[in-house]
Amino acid sequence: MAEIKVEEILMEYRDEVMLIRIHRPDRKNALTQSMYTALTAALAAATADAKVRVVVLTGSGDSFTSGNDIADFLAAPPTGEESPVFQFLAALRQFEKPLIAAVTGMAVGIGVTLLLHCDLVYARAGARMQLPFVNLGLCPEAGSSLLLPRLIGYPRAVELLLLGEPFSAEQALDWGLINAISADADATLEQALATAQRLARQPAAAVHLTKWLLKRGEAEAVQKTIALEGRYFTERLHAPEAVAALQAFAGRRRSSE
Template sequence: MSATPQDILVHTEAGVTTITLNRVDKKNSLTRAMYATLADTLAQAEADASVRAVLLQGDITVFSAGNDIGDFLAQPPAEQDAPVFRFLHAIAAFPKPLVAAVCGPAVGIGTTMLFHCDLVYAGDNAAFSMPFVNLGLCPEAASSLLAPRLLGYHRAAEALLLGEPFMAEAAMEVGLVNRVVPPTECNAIAQAQARKLAAKPLSSLIETKRLMKKGMLEPVLERMAEEGASFGRMLREPAAREAFTAFMEKRRPDFSAH
């Protein structure tokens, strides 16, 4: 299974594989097929010795609105080999440098995938949010582990329990973002940084990243599995059904009975 060619663009040049989310008319919301393509592309980039860095980017107006709700509800991820879980495992375990360029909204997995990137550059229009609770769900991508570690517990609680957006400057202040730049320059700056990495010895890049992340992969994958089990259970419960029904009906959800 793969996404339609225009949904995700993949280009490799000068040692950098650039993955562009290109479903702008749907705010780069991610489908099952797109997750499969992302997972396959990361696997290919890992296996290709000529690739020394990977850049993830979206449009200057939007990075990703998260899951495509219609696609997600039609085929909710159930097995651990579901495309979304393949992508999450691939990005968590990817041994080479991962760079991200983020402009506009980065919702749900649009934010949580950034915890697994090594360098993140944001347009000053970037807005990060993890609204899982608002959908009657729980965090994913090991964000329940990584957000408190990076943001500090109280800021993570604000982001995960309230689900409210935080802007690029706040993301830089807590260390989620390396630099905030004009949106029209963001992808180019991230590309330049990725090419700097690609000019360095691959063995040194891989070993340095391995040492920095030593001891983290096992708890990250363990937390992903725990989150995934809870996510799948909560997806079938009344609160999530109310949240998604309200979303489709374009009304505010009523959680008073949940």
């Protein structure tokens, strides 16, 4: 089994369910390169462990994840497929066991786009989500330019990706982006874990086959879209408007802490 060494990514076993928690609440669970590497290792560990039937991914404190840690991101931006963030996206896309997200608070950027690769998503009432890629001079990632319009329709996807305005868990439920809402963070995680336990009791081979059948029709297109987005995303990181926007965003985040 892969070893998880990063203290911001916690693994806990609940019978046949692995709970992976993004645990950096003082920074709203902002993701660093080392955290992406640890998340990738956690998914690999879940794949390798036959006792693990289902994985639940959640955050700590009042956030699911606020997306990339901009300072870490600017210090060492991704350069290609071997970069930690792209390795994580590959692991997410290829994960064969059921993956459930418990969105216990704010989700920004990749905190939203990774949900497009989860099989079930539960969110806390009032949780806020945002896809601010264009606001930061960047482009969508994680296959979201393909998956989001297919899931919620082109007009609404245009609003979320081009305008980058926040939206609520209640709106996400209405649009079909998530499965259900619970009253608070504890209830959200409890619902996700209860569903995971139900899935864990289902015949494993039938579950894996059904997930594969559900995803196979768009698997190749998703892979190609992630690669294409990744190439343009990497190029955009060096554009003057993106550098200025990211630096300004990092400054606002530091002043608010």
